[in-house]
Amino acid sequence: MKIAVSGCLLGEKVRFDGVHKHDRFVTDELGCYASFVPFCPEAIAFGIPRPSVKLVNRDDNIAVVSNKDGSDLTQKLLEKSYEEVHRIADEKLGGIIFKSRSPSCGLGSTVAYLENGFAGSKTDGVFASVCREKFPLLPMEEEGRLQDAWLRENFIMQLFAYDAIEKLKENKPTMKILVDFHIRNKFLLQAKDEKLYRVLGNIVGNHENLTFGTLFANYEQNFKVAIAQKSSIKRNRNVLEHMSGFFKNELSGVEKKALHEQIEEYAKKIVPIIVPLSTIKLYAKKHKIAYLLGQTFLEPYPKELALRSSLLSSK
Ligand code: SF4
Structure with missing residues (x-):
């Protein structure tokens, strides 16, 4: 079976600061029964390393905002997320495992900040949201919940x-x-x-x-x-x-x-x-x-x- 996985969980150094978040259960245990299709929409959109981003709730629209200069990066991340989703859709996937709390990959665990900087409600990251729409019946979970x-x-x-x-x-x-x-x-x-x-x-x-x-x-x-x-x-x-x-x-x-x-x-x-x-x-x-x-x-x-x-x- 093929499972798409956030690249950083597979040990790929694709995070904004150039490190990974290797998840041993995924690679060492599940890896005995599945092959993996890595993805990282942020690395494709903004490179490695890159300024970190956060989600901001602007009048009930979720925007992707740079933590460095406050610029709005929503369109670029959304475009790359659709490109990535089309790529992984060709792979006959049997499931997806996301990195929790990420502005791109969190599955219901990503904080959407308010304009005043306070933490607001939790939501899906941009890429996870696109995946939910594209693969409504595919098994999906995030690494945090898998603990x-x-x-x-x-x-x-x-x-x-x-x-x-x-x-x-x-x-x-x-x-x-x-x-x-x-x-x-x-x-x-x-x-x-x-x-x-x-x-x-x-x-x-x-x-x-x-x-x-x-x-x-x-x-x-x-x-x-x-x-x-x-x-x-x-x-x-x-x-x-x-x-x-x-x-x-x-x-x-x-x-x-x-x-x-x-x-x-x-x-x-x-x-x-x-x-x-x-x-x-x-x-x-x-x-x-x-x-x-x-x-x-x-x-x-x-x-x-x-x-x-x-x-x-x-x-
Ligand atoms: S959480 Fe997603 S976007 Fe962030 S580094 Fe991992 S794979 Fe890339």
Whole structure:
């Protein structure tokens, strides 16, 4: 999968002062599964090094202003941002990771100053705003928020689910293959958004006899919206209980009780989700329950990323 990333997070010395903001999680961990497409709209617009800039709210219009001489640089940065967005759009991206708080790259974390110099509300940087407009369904996150284990887990799950539907599309699926995809993603989708899971089920039911092309486009759109939702302990717990129901004739009373206790301990934030999930996986293997073993929820991304081993990865 290809992920566009703010160049400074990849260790490129493109910041205004000629340094980088290397993010080790991105390069060393995510880098094992993705290739990166770097971008830096400010370096293209103003060179390296350059005077720093800030966002200023002028009568509800956001301007890019030089910290050196107060000149208005909005047009130039906007032009270069559109050029960069067109360049990265050619790359079949599976996601974007931005540098937080930057006047160009911040995703909702950039301060827009008031004319009197006080800090105002937070907003998107110029380039991030252009990306949101151009790629409304693409997984996007900023490096600051990725320090939060729950947001990180959600984002990585979204990246891999997005990649899965893109690959499905590339392989020109049949209706049967799409139905199988939907079945395998049942618990992942339920953990994200039960209502959208039902909407997707109705789409594959095709009660309106749509052509497959129309149906798939509708499925893809709703799937991408669903995987962008954040999971919750409550929804995860429901999914775990539902999965454990598949063993009701296979497990002894003691085994059932132990699994139920693990799910309760997860809900109370005593153990991370990996604990009940590992038990479910073990029983699914032992009792050869293919339906469960095929569920993407059991392993939505490479387990080496170990994002479900932390109590903080659930909220
Ligand atoms: S935050 Fe964005 S604009 Fe600033 S140096 Fe990094 S990539 Fe370039």
